[in-house]
Amino acid sequence: MSSVLVFGDRTFFGSSNKIALLPYAHHLVALRDGVVIASGNPADVITEEMVQQVFGLACRIVPDPVTGKPWCVSLERQPHK
Numbered sequence: 898m899s900s901v902l903v904f905g906d907r908t909f910f911g912s913s914n915k916i917a918l919l920p921y922a923h924h925l926v927a928l929r930d931g932v933v934i935a936s937g938n939p940a941d942v943i944t945e946e947m948v949q950q951v952f953g954l955a956c957r958i959v960p961d962p963v964t965g966k967p968w969c970v971s972l973e974r975q976p977h978k
Contacts, residue, residue: 898946900928916948916954916969917969918965918967919939919942919943919969920940920943920961920964920967921939921966922939922968923940924936924938925937925939925942925943927950927951928951931948934950934951935947939945939966939967939973940966940967943958943967943969945957945958949963953954953973954969954971954973955971955972955973956969956970956971956972957969957972958970958975
């Protein structure tokens with residue numbers, strides 16, 4: 898996360914390029930080149946289409962087996978180093 902401003906129980910701004918952190922937000926705004934692609938509850942915003950459009954990642958969204966929150970599983974094979 899690059900910056901978060903918190904006063905009491907209110908978060909005014911936060912940004913992340915870490916897909917794994919997104920389900921834990923209260924409200925998401927997905928941007929691509931400054932244009933709002935989706936906005937709302939993470940369960941509604943985190944879709945395979947949104948991840949592809951914003952992050953350029955082919956994936957499947959499945960419920961996390963522990964939390965039930967949306968979980969992004971990459972369909973792209975990672976090269977071995």
